[in-house]
Amino acid sequence: MKSDIRVCSAWREAHDSPVYTLSDSCPDCGADAENSAPAPFDPNDPHGKYRRALKRRRR
Numbered sequence: 008m009k010s011d012i013r014v015c016s017a018w019r020e021a022h023d024s025p026v027y028t029l030s031d032s033c034p035d036c037g038a039d040a041e042n043s044a045p046a047p048f049d050p051n052d053p054h055g056k057y058r059r060a061l062k063r064r065r066r
């Protein structure tokens with residue numbers, strides 16, 4: 008199951024750092040809260056494994 012943690016959708020404008028909440032809106036600025044951002048990389052990237060293996064082999 009996915010995490011219920013949400014992040015203020017306007018945190019870049021309204022806050023210095025992401026504001027996390029469990030409710031539908033930011034408790035700080037009242038903006039909509041959205042599902043926390045997906046991971047910056049895809050852990051299921053089918054090619055990542057090979058890229059990393061290649062890197063290791065070159066050393």
Ligand SMILES: [Zn+2]
Nearest residue numbers: 015033035036
């Ligand atoms: Zn906010």
